[in-house]
Amino acid sequence: MLKLGVLVSGRGSNLQALINGIEEGKIDASIELVLSDNPEAFALERCRKHGLEHGVVRRKDFSTKKEFEEELAIKLKEKGVELVVLAGFMRILSGNFLRHFPDRVINIHPSLIPAFQGLHAQRQAVEFGVKFSGCTVHIVDESVDGGPVIVQAVVPLLPEDTEDTLSQRILGYEHRILPQAVQWFAEGRVNIKGRLVEVREARYGTLPVNPELEKF
Known part of the structure; x- marks a missing residue:
């Protein structure tokens, strides 16, 4: 365990x-x-x-x-x-x-890094006018929210979105991809080679979460 x-x-x-x-x-x-x-x-x-x-x-x-x-x-x-x-x-x-x-410190960040790193990522996304944002679980390195990506979830921005409404929709995926990433570590399936992180036997190429969620 x-x-x-x-x-x-x-x-x-x-x-x-x-x-x-x-x-x-x-x-x-x-x-x-x-x-x-x-x-x-x-x-x-x-x-x-x-x-x-x-x-x-x-x-x-x-x-x-x-x-x-x-x-x-x-x-x-x-x-x-x-x-x-x-x-x-x-x-x-x-x-x-x-x-x-x-390579054993991970973080959850409310954007599709490397976009909108640092504080108030959701506000940055709304103000920039992007059509998609989301959240990322990544390996922590010495950069600010810039470490190798383990898993990301995509969330669309709606015309009426505010920082608060976008934050709430992103948060729902944060609560799914972070536990999933931890479980992949628990199963010994996370392979890190430089900036490339591969989850062995995971299904890639799916939306809205890549790699695909398995338990959450």
């Missing part, structure tokens, strides 16, 4: 999607530790409700970013974490952290 560490900053809806997938037997993994940089994050209440071990590591309590990241890594390693999932974690991790978990 794959041991997960989850980093959060806010409401934790993607954390809840992982919890649900595990409790429903769709994800062969356990959440060993949830860490937040925000003591007020609602995600921590979700942890309390489901009996998950959790903690707070605040950036302001450390003199340098490196010290902050080292504390995160130490706590995750103490729990034997094998895959780190960023589920709404609002900080950019440096190579100092990533070296502890090479």
Whole structure:
């Protein structure tokens, strides 16, 4: 069973999607530790409700970013974490952290990267006037939302869309592709070669999700 560490900053809806997938037997993994940089994050209440071990590591309590990241890594390693999932974690991790978990840190981002990286991706999409947006699960590297892509879901923009309405439709797919990506890791099917990520035996070339969802 794959041991997960989850980093959060806010409401934790993607954390809840992982919890649900595990409790429903769709994800062969356990959440060993949830860490937040925000003591007020609602995600921590979700942890309390489901009996998950959790903690707070605040950036302001450390003199340098490196010290902050080292504390995160130490706590995750103490729990034997094998895959780190960023589920709404609002900080950019440096190579100092990533070296502890090479190719084993993943993130969910609400755009079809490399389009609309960084904050307010949904607002960027609406303002730019694109006809399609979506969400991406990717390997985290030292870029901002630019790591190798594991899976993407396409969501059309409607003429009447606002940032909020688009965000809600994208979120529905976030809650499906992130748990699916974690399950692929749990099954040992994710093969990373440079920027190319292949999920072995997955079906490619489908819409709206590529590669095709299997359990979600």
